[in-house]
Amino acid sequence: MLDAILWIFQNIGMAFYNLAYAISHPGLWLDWSDKEAITRVVYYGGSVELFFVVFTTFLVLTGIGMWRNSFMWGCARVLEGFANTVGRFTAWAGLIMVVQQIIIVFIQRIFARPDITLGFGIPLQFDMSWWSEELKLYNALIVTLCATYTFVQGGHVRVDLIYASVSHATKRIIDMFGSLIFMMPMAVLTWMYGWFFMWRHLIVPNPSASESLEKLLMKSRALRWNVETIGFSPSGFNGYFLFKVLLVLFAGMVFVHAIAFFWRSYLEWKEGPESAGKYLDRDTLGEGEQAYEGTH
Template identity: 30%
Template sequence: MLQLANTLDKVNLGVAYVVRWLALAMMLVQFTIVVGRYAFGLNSIALQESVLYMHATLFMLAAGYTLLVDKHVRVDVFYAKVSAAAQRRIDIFGHLFLLMPSMIALIYWSWPSVRNSWAIFEGPISVGGIEAVFLLKSLIPVFAVLVILQSLALLIRLLAVKVP
């Protein structure tokens, strides 16, 4: 089972390895937009939207990796003050009854919008923008699947550890 958890980790590690470059690309594109606008009086709605697309892609696809490296937001009012065994029980409960059901609900409720967007190849957000809103909306279920996979990997490890 731990081999399955390691394989699931590799999915999010691979995705993070690819999308991390979007942070650099976003910075360079945003710099180009600012220089173009203020130095040359040029403006491009599509270029501005590309920053939005890159930011959304980076945020949504790196969420599973963030969970993997334990850098997600944790409300640890009680968590930090309890024993390792209690932390393990809290984590198991959180994965099984909070995180996974939330992600499944997100897939369920977002899927009709994603499907409809693909059916019409939904166009740009703004006039002159990128004609690929259907790709942007597709990030929602992909995000949920990546988080579910990482949650499953963490859950396997939690259940494999024997705590006295």
């Protein structure tokens, strides 16, 4: 037990050095013309070092925020604003998906064409099955990138057995507990799985989460890009590696919003019921919204 506690504090202390070293030596991981730089990104993206850099940053910002509540409110608003901005932009993929499906049906039934060609000068031409399968990407965009936006808007379905009947303070304690015990660990596990799953479909030799940095650097001599372009059908959608990228983005955004949700819950617990929903940027249908929602 003592060794585990010592290990945690050692990694927290090393996080300051690791962050400073990464910032002061950007060429070691940003120069992607160097195969070793790509390998370092692959390794450190799912490493203990990165986790403790993020965790220590969270601890430092939380400590400052407990001292200066206005600072914590500002951080929470920035992260919620980020979730809202990404979600509101990505939500347009739903409209694009509907329009594209209508075009596919129209061209197939009216013109009996086997493909769709777009472009000026250099045409973008794909088989109809490619466009049909590509609709999955729009759905994946909405599911992954709008999850935190929906959370900010209070749109997720909630199974409520105790929460509604308890006091304001108890609700905020439940929220803080949920963000730390459920949201963050779930996001970390999803990131760890998704990170190496993504890279195994982008480069060869395939990296493994169990390999050390030294072993990966040795393998980097044979590293080359091998982006997955195999579809489920010969003429079908061939950009399935994008789904792996979206899985990583989803995990990162959930983790970041778990931090924002913890900060908001703490501040609302400390400041009392009058702070509930303070600075919360939620979409509205305008006057008569309650009556409209009551009919659905």
